[in-house]
Amino acid sequence: MITATGITKNYQRGAESFAALKGVSLNINEGDFICLLGPSGAGKTTLLNILGCMDAPADGDLVIAGQKVVTSGRRQLTDAKLDRFRRKHIGFIFTDFFLIPSLTALENVEMPLLWSGKPNRERAKELLASVNMDHRLNHRPTELSGGEMQRVAIARALVNNPRILLADEPTGNLDTKTRDTILDLFDHLNQQGLTIVLATHDHEIAERVTQVVRLNEGRLEG
Amino acid sequence: MGVWFGLAIKNLLRRPTRSILTILGVTIAIAVLYSLLQFQVNYEKGLKKELGALGAHVMVVPKGCPYEAATIVLHGGKWPRYMDEAVLEKVKSVPGIAQTAGIIMDAILDFEKNENRIFMGIDEDYPKIRGNWHVQGSWFTGAKDEIILGENVAKLEGLKVGDTYYLKEKDCSFKVIGILAATHSQDDGFYFLHRKTLQKVFDLPEKLVVILVKLADIEQADKVVAKIRTMDGNLNVFPLSELLSTVGNLVQSTNIFVLAIVFIAIAISAVGVLNTILMAVYERTKEIGMMKAVGASRSDIFKLIWLETLVVCTTGGLFGVGLALAFAKVIESFVRSALPYASRSEALIGLSLSDSLACVLFSVVLGLIAGWYPACHAASVKPMEAIRTE
Numbered sequence: 001m002i003t004a005t006g007i008t009k010n011y012q013r014g015a016e017s018f019a020a021l022k023g024v025s026l027n028i029n030e031g032d033f034i035c036l037l038g039p040s041g042a043g044k045t046t047l048l049n050i051l052g053c054m055d056a057p058a059d060g061d062l063v064i065a066g067q068k069v070v071t072s073g074r075r076q077l078t079d080a081k082l083d084r085f086r087r088k089h090i091g092f093i094f095t096d097f098f099l100i101p102s103l104t105a106l107e108n109v110e111m112p113l114l115w116s117g118k119p120n121r122e123r124a125k126e127l128l129a130s131v132n133m134d135h136r137l138n139h140r141p142t143e144l145s146g147g148e149m150q151r152v153a154i155a156r157a158l159v160n161n162p163r164i165l166l167a168d169e170p171t172g173n174l175d176t177k178t179r180d181t182i183l184d185l186f187d188h189l190n191q192q193g194l195t196i197v198l199a200t201h202d203h204e205i206a207e208r209v210t211q212v213v214r215l216n217e218g219r220l221e222g
Numbered sequence: 223m224g225v226w227f228g229l230a231i232k233n234l235l236r237r238p239t240r241s242i243l244t245i246l247g248v249t250i251a252i253a254v255l256y257s258l259l260q261f262q263v264n265y266e267k268g269l270k271k272e273l274g275a276l277g278a279h280v281m282v283v284p285k286g287c288p289y290e291a292a293t294i295v296l297h298g299g300k301w302p303r304y305m306d307e308a309v310l311e312k313v314k315s316v317p318g319i320a321q322t323a324g325i326i327m328d329a330i331l332d333f334e335k336n337e338n339r340i341f342m343g344i345d346e347d348y349p350k351i352r353g354n355w356h357v358q359g360s361w362f363t364g365a366k367d368e369i370i371l372g373e374n375v376a377k378l379e380g381l382k383v384g385d386t387y388y389l390k391e392k393d394c395s396f397k398v399i400g401i402l403a404a405t406h407s408q409d410d411g412f413y414f415l416h417r418k419t420l421q422k423v424f425d426l427p428e429k430l431v432v433i434l435v436k437l438a439d440i441e442q443a444d445k446v447v448a449k450i451r452t453m454d455g456n457l458n459v460f461p462l463s464e465l466l467s468t469v470g471n472l473v474q475s476t477n478i479f480v481l482a483i484v485f486i487a488i489a490i491s492a493v494g495v496l497n498t499i500l501m502a503v504y505e506r507t508k509e510i511g512m513m514k515a516v517g518a519s520r521s522d523i524f525k526l527i528w529l530e531t532l533v534v535c536t537t538g539g540l541f542g543v544g545l546a547l548a549f550a551k552v553i554e555s556f557v558r559s560a561l562p563y564a565s566r567s568e569a570l571i572g573l574s575l576s577d578s579l580a581c582v583l584f585s586v587v588l589g590l591i592a593g594w595y596p597a598c599h600a601a602s603v604k605p606m607e608a609i610r611t612e
Contacts, residue, residue, distance in 0.1 A: 049606050052515070054514075054515055054605045054606045055606045075484070079519075079520055079522070080519060080521070083514070083517070083518070083519035083520065084519070086515075086517065087517035087519075091516075092515045092516055094512070094515075095607065098508070098512035099513075100509060101236070102232045102233060102235065102236050103229075103232065109511070110225075111229075111516070112518075114225055114226070114229070114515040114522075115513070115516075115517040115518040115519065115522045116517065156516060157516065160517060162601045209304070214441045
């Protein structure tokens with residue numbers, strides 16, 4: 001499903017160049033539930049963003065669902081094609097949920113369908129029901145708890161029916177009980193065939209996934 | 223498209239005060255633009271209508287500002303420049319003239335009521351020039367205490383044919399012998415006395431303020447005007463068509479100047495819109511990055527931000543036209559106080575579908591221009607950089 005080869009990424013910090021990823025190679029199969037585990041600053045988020053086509057590597061190759069996205073550090077798709085590709089294949093979940101405060105839970109979930117040109121309120125309702133949020137459809141983010149906001153964010157990530165779900169510290173802002181509920185939901189989605197890549201520094205989460213990829217200082221370990 | 227509009231409106235409502243103030247800026251600018259467009263059209267229309275209703279082709283007045291004289295003739299008033307009545311006979315003798323009417327006029331200002339009563343001294347020649355005169359009652363019989371009232375004056379004074387009108391300032395009583403049927407012109411607001419009576423009451427013996435001239439053939443206007451001018455060097459003689467075009471040009475020049483100021487105001491409001499939307503984009507950088515991360519394309523973001531600008535400007539445009547119409551009377555009274563030539567028979571600011579559409583369309587174009595840069599800026603936001611933004 002995802003093949004990343006020799007991925008490198010550098011950031012500029014003032015006059016200094018800092019290597020966030022140093023030749024990372026990774027192969028993810030369809031239906032995998034992978035955890036990118038590592039301490040803060042290990043390069044988890046950077047790798048996740050590159051896998052999600054939201055950032056470009058300095059070097060390396062990236063193939064997603066048979067599509068060459070990056071070859072030798074050069075993007076193979078135009079902006080518009082990359083937007084469409086990402087919309088079709090990849091769902092994203094963030095630590096801070098990033099829901100739009102002026103919209104209700106239902107409208108937040110429906111929003112990506114708007115970008116696809118196919119607004120579908122029923123589809124959004126179904127997904128909210130599948131994450132047990134059908135009782136909070138018309139509530140705004142400020143009226144929801146952290147766990148509820150993350151469930152809305154998960155529904156939003158799934159609304160375009162992607163094949164890959166990328167989650168960056170999705171339980172970072174949640175208590176243990178809520179974290180487990182969200183992880184149960186991920187398990188359920190994975191069992192239905194969804195490929196999930198989750199970045200975290202929480203070792204307990206690592207115990208629940210099918211494969212753990214350890215990152216430290218921009219390199220894969222083990 | 224409805225969902226897009228809904229999203230744009232919700233985004234604007236997140237900062238209601240800022241959005242309302244920006245809309246207000248556009249509203250005021252468009253209201254001024256609409257008022258000016260309407261004024262341009264209606265002013266000229268009104269002037270043409272009034273001059274047409276006057277029935278004369280040429281106006282003969284004593285030396286002085288001819289436009290001031292025209293104002294006196296059109297709207298009435300006191301103009302301390304007179305010519306001798308003998309001029310009338312001389313003018314009548316010029317070949318090519320079908321009809322003349324000598325007029326004397328005076329006004330009494332009532333400081334308590336802040337009202338200006340206009341008295342016009344005429345004879346039987348005046349209605350022949352005006353054409354649309356119908357007097358209920360009778361015409362002057364030759365008695366020295368007769369008065370004919372304009373329709374509005376009769377209503378205002380509460381007088382009817384047979385009643386007595388007492389002119390306190392001159393200690394004179396007049397018998398109302400006729401009431402002029404509505405002409406929808408300035409005549410409706412005048413008090414008409416026989417010319418000889420007015421000359422006596424106001425102590426202006428054998429004096430005239432204006433002679434109206436109707437030509438037998440309008441094509442001969444230049445010849446007739448030249449002839450009268452050579453006859454007496456102390457007269458201003460001008461065809462009304464010339465007056466119309468001169469006053470029109472005068473107003474046109476003023477309008478161009480005012481229009482330039484209006485466009486500066488509109489440009490300032492456009493910068494205000496640009497600033498508001500750009501601030502909103504900066505504030506929502508993270509959110510825009512997230513939208514891109516969950517599937518929004520560059521064009522989606524561009525469209526959304528552009529739509530927000532369009533909503534602001536179109537709403538401002540619609541409210542602007544509404545504001546201009548709602549305050550039409552106030553704006554009109556202000557304009558009239560500054561422009562005495564403005565016609566009273568025609569509303570200066572009225573409802574015009576074409577001008578309304580032009581103003582709303584203009585505000586839409588304004589929105590498209592003002593929204594371009596913020597929309598481009600938002601569209602170019604890189605998702606990851608935006609999401610990392612604190």
